[in-house]
Amino acid sequence: MTIGIAVQRAGTARAAIAGLGAVEAVGRGAIGGFVSLAALSPDGQLLKLDTQRGGAKAILASAGWGALETARHAVLMSSGPDRPEPLSQFTPADPAAGLMTGHRLPNMPRPDGLPPNMVALAAMAKGATPTRAIDAALSAYPDLDAGLIVMNLNGEIALSNSLSVDARDDIGSALVSDPSTGLAIGVLHNSIFPHSAMAQLAVSAIIDFASPGDASAQQCGIGGLAVREGDMLRALVIHPGTDRPVAFQSCDADWRRPEWEGCPVRRGDPVIADNRVVGRIVQEAYCILRDGTTIGTRGGDVVSWVERDQG
Structure with missing residues (x-):
């Protein structure tokens, strides 16, 4: 009642x-x-x-x-x-x-x-x-x-x-x-x-x-970003001065295949600047990749993150 x-x-x-x-x-x-x-x-x-x-x-x-x-x-x-x-x-x-x-x-x-x-x-x-x-x-x-x-x-x-x-x-x-x-x-x-x-x-x-679970202070479009080889399983690399995205990073060679799809960074993955973890991914994007470069998305083309784990 x-x-x-x-x-x-x-x-x-x-x-x-x-x-x-x-x-x-x-x-x-x-x-x-x-x-x-x-x-x-x-x-x-x-x-x-x-x-x-x-x-x-x-x-x-x-x-x-x-x-x-x-x-x-x-x-x-x-x-x-x-x-x-x-x-x-x-x-x-x-x-x-x-x-x-x-x-x-x-x-x-x-x-x-x-x-x-x-x-x-x-x-x-x-x-x-x-x-x-x-x-x-x-x-x-x-x-x-x-x-x-x-x-x-x-x-x-x-x-x-x-x-x-x-x-x-x-x-x-x-x-x-x-x-x-x-x-x-x-x-x-x-x-x-x-x-x-x-x-x-x-x-x-x-x-x-x-306290929205997807609230974030930073976001960016990821069209054209390449997946660089690196030590981490998945990460987003940003410019330390501008916070603009530079590339994805992954030690998994699958991301650099001629054709691949998925989320190069997932919720909770690190955001890196100057080889330091400065944040964590909040919103991910489903990407279409060719030879390791993002050529499109299925759904939104934005990832977002919050500043955490600095050091």
Whole structure:
């Protein structure tokens, strides 16, 4: 019936939407309708945005989207269309405490009249950790139809379901934290299929948006490059002053046959300048070679690299 996503790091609102968009593109079920999004700007301002229909694409097209671009904390909840207003009830937040999301119905009151997401938010405002805030909201009421994702101002994320939601056979979850990059992600969902794959898909899309695996600072066309004989199995040789490509290098004589095809450098192969490894290939190209010289490609004719392993 719903998916909840929480992300911590610069640009997280857009990253969270990237995760939702991936789920919408692949999955089927309770998606593509409402989105309620809450975020905190770097100066602690609470930012809200929502839509009843259209999912990730609609929220990105909203007039207020630009204000969220620099947010470092973001949560969203999404499902089918036409949910009760205000949609902000699904993602309550306190600039002095943190942000809430989840799945199922965390906005519906417990037997004591208090919505679980508001109970968790109030607990954090009193100093509770995200984990303890969830316990305060869910532990006494195992039959609640709710799961919570809680994020504090330090970017710490916790998530959990009530016992009754945990018993469902269509749920998924993911919790990721990478201190080296500052990226933290939490995902809960149900009624979106194939349910066993959706949480990891959302996480993968978020990570790829935050740190694209094919991002590179340098690229070049490789038309006309020859494969020189050298000590390395495969390498790209560049000019040390201009970074322009000079040649490929390989100890494998196959590359200098009258006719040959393949990738003279593959992802991860070294980039060399003045006989030093100064980078690693990120994007490769499928080349057509004649007598060791590139005369064409099948697909793109560009290779790219990042600066690594200098020395």
